Amino acid sequence: MTTGVTAPTAVTLTDLSRRFGAVMALDGLSWQAPTGRVTAVLGPNGAGKTTAIECAVGLTRPTSGSVRVLGLDPLTSGADHRARVGVMLQTGGLPGGTKPMRLLEHLSRLYAEPADVGQTARRLGVDQFAGTTVRRLSGGQKQRLAFAAALLGRPEVLFLDEPAAGLDPHGRLDVWDLIEEQRDDGTTVVVTTHSFEEAERLADHLVIMSAGRAVVTGSLADVTREGSLEDVYFGLTRKGRA
Amino acid sequence: MTTTPRPRSAVAAGAAAAAPSRRVRAQARFEVGTLLRNGEQLLVSIVLPALALVGLAATSSPSLGEGRRIDLAVPSVLALAVISVAFTSQAIATAFDRRYGVLRYLGVTPLGRSGLLAAKVLATLAVELVQLVVIGGLGLALGWQPNIGGVGWALVFLLVGTWSFVALALLLAGTLRAEAVLAVANLLWVAFLVLGVIVPRTLLPGAASSVAAGLPSASLADGLRTALVDGRLNLPALLVVLGWAIVASALAARFFRFDD
Numbered sequence: 001m002t003t004g005v006t007a008p009t010a011v012t013l014t015d016l017s018r019r020f021g022a023v024m025a026l027d028g029l030s031w032q033a034p035t036g037r038v039t040a041v042l043g044p045n046g047a048g049k050t051t052a053i054e055c056a057v058g059l060t061r062p063t064s065g066s067v068r069v070l071g072l073d074p075l076t077s078g079a080d081h082r083a084r085v086g087v088m089l090q091t092g093g094l095p096g097g098t099k100p101m102r103l104l105e106h107l108s109r110l111y112a113e114p115a116d117v118g119q120t121a122r123r124l125g126v127d128q129f130a131g132t133t134v135r136r137l138s139g140g141q142k143q144r145l146a147f148a149a150a151l152l153g154r155p156e157v158l159f160l161d162e163p164a165a166g167l168d169p170h171g172r173l174d175v176w177d178l179i180e181e182q183r184d185d186g187t188t189v190v191v192t193t194h195s196f197e198e199a200e201r202l203a204d205h206l207v208i209m210s211a212g213r214a215v216v217t218g219s220l221a222d223v224t225r226e227g228s229l230e231d232v233y234f235g236l237t238r239k240g241r242a
Numbered sequence: 243m244t245t246t247p248r249p250r251s252a253v254a255a256g257a258a259a260a261a262p263s264r265r266v267r268a269q270a271r272f273e274v275g276t277l278l279r280n281g282e283q284l285l286v287s288i289v290l291p292a293l294a295l296v297g298l299a300a301t302s303s304p305s306l307g308e309g310r311r312i313d314l315a316v317p318s319v320l321a322l323a324v325i326s327v328a329f330t331s332q333a334i335a336t337a338f339d340r341r342y343g344v345l346r347y348l349g350v351t352p353l354g355r356s357g358l359l360a361a362k363v364l365a366t367l368a369v370e371l372v373q374l375v376v377i378g379g380l381g382l383a384l385g386w387q388p389n390i391g392g393v394g395w396a397l398v399f400l401l402v403g404t405w406s407f408v409a410l411a412l413l414l415a416g417t418l419r420a421e422a423v424l425a426v427a428n429l430l431w432v433a434f435l436v437l438g439v440i441v442p443r444t445l446l447p448g449a450a451s452s453v454a455a456g457l458p459s460a461s462l463a464d465g466l467r468t469a470l471v472d473g474r475l476n477l478p479a480l481l482v483v484l485g486w487a488i489v490a491s492a493l494a495a496r497f498f499r500f501d502d
Contacts, residue, residue: 057350059501079259079352093347095339097276109268110352112258153352 007071010035010157010188011056016065017212018051025051026062027212033157033205038179038189040199043209044237049192050090052209053161056190057087069157083111086155088146090162096135100126100145103134104152111153124148124174139166147175151182158182160191164198176201196229210237259352269353269361273335274368283331287369291323292376298440299384307442309471316381316388317396317470318440321463323373324400325439328366328407330431336362336415337423345500355500359412366408370400391473396466398475402483403462409490410458416498434459442467458486 011033018026026048033039043049054060055067058074067074072081094103104121108114121127124144129137137145147163160179164172179189179202193199199206199220206223208216215236216223223232259265277283298306298315306314339345349355378386388396414423437443438460443451454460461482468476 059346059350079262079265079354079357082350082354083259083352085350087347087350089343089347089350091343091346093343093345095276095344096342097280098272102272102275106268106272107351110260110265112260 006035008035009033010070011039011190012066012068013052013056014066014068016052016055016067017063018048018055018060019063024212026055026065029065029209029213031207031214031217033188033190035188036183036186037204038183038191038202039205039207040203041190041192041207041209042194042196042199042233043192047209047237048212049209050161051212053089053159053190053192057085057159058082083153084156086150086153086158088150088158088160088163090165092142092146094134094142094146094149096133098134099130099132100134100137101130103145104148107149108152113154114152115154117152120148120151123178125171140168140171143167144171144174147178151178155187157188158190160189162192162194164193164195172198196233200229208233208236262357265353265357266360266364269348269358270364270368273361273365277331277335277365277369283335287323287327287331288373288376291319291326291373292380294322294440295319295377295380295384304441305445306440307445310385310387312381312384312386313388313471314442314467315440316377316386317466318442318463319377319381320374320396320400321403321439321459321466322435323377324370324403324462325407325431325434325459327369327373328404329411329434330427332362332366332408333411333414333423333427336412337418337420337427340415340500341420341502343502349500362412363404363408366404370404374400388470389473392469392471395469395475399462399465399469399480399483402480402487403458403465406458406462406483406487406490409487409494412498413490413494416494416500420502439463456482458483 009032014030016026016029017024029048029052041049041052051060055062056069056074058077061075070081070084074081101121104117104126108117124147126145126148129141134142134145143163143166147160150158150160164175167175176198179191183189191202203220206216206218206220207214208223216232223229226232260268277287295315298319299312302311306318345358348358353361411427414426418426434457437450437457438446438454442464443454443460446454461479465476465479465483468474468479
């Protein structure tokens, strides 16, 4: 399964389209996430970031185009592939009727060699609200728990859909530190965000999406050659919204 | 921002799924634990059937038919218990899991969608085992004398009945809005209850009796009564329950949607 040679890209989306009724959520989207790097996906609401992540984790079947994650199609790959991919969805999806530590302990049993549950929970401060039922957690606490859950399988690829949205500054810093740590361990991280600060701080590789397409991809230095990230972003995405 | 990625062979070796049976057992144990921690679910699946049995044993009406009352009451209450946990509880729990994205989320973990469905069946059987011990034990304490010759057929009915009602629960939970599932699953529980589960359908008025003959609920109860009272197989009842199981499974496989 895992070969000795590491492929240069861990995630490849090629000419991906996804139609929902009359809406083209993705319209010829192509980008790649280099192995062992942080790829930040920026784009306005409705640009198709979440749909792209859903295609990459096998939750949504693209209307056309191809998806490869660690060389496999996530729609047909099996449990071992899913074990190598950590996912934090924007919709959460964590069972509400249980307590955080019981949930993390349970999820860790789905992996052959999971991360240390207590340590992962402490890194994200989950131990501070361990006594609260999941459905009663605040938005930020749910985010932390979902991030901890995504790390349990010691993934090779980590998809994080707006991981820092709604977090207080301390929470954001915890999340950013963990993302950098994962990257330094060799994990490929794909993170969607609305925050220029987050993208500038974390991204080795940038993708800016607009209206279901990638309007620019490249290293942070490449993308910001002509101006600040903010200027480049607005210059490229305003047209897409019109 | 340009650190060289480290080789991760040591880490990669660790990132693989647990064995399929282990994943399914873990999820089943988690679901049973969640159910037994939830007051309402515990009430519906264990406490209410037990109370129904005590109530039937302590009264003489409604008539349950010819024979010792407790011998008729236990199989009837077992059927009710299966319907409560395999159908009503399962439909409502799955519908809200679907609403809150839990089914989607578990689908991207190593458990996967098929593992989740297998775990739900296993969890249902585990809760039924608890019901069997509680209701059977209570029945024996109240003087129940089951026909030992029919225990095998009773187990067949419990298994096929569980299959049938879990499939119906998933069909409902995977196609309707969560609120609609809550209403429909509870209404059907009441309808099943009065249409031949506790009071045998042969004692119901004509029209109700013929409707009940085609229901999986009345047929499950009839089958359990024939097995545990007379020690025989009720083949027509088994065919009805089996028919519902096959049709509901086919429809659920075709129409179940993991997304809300």
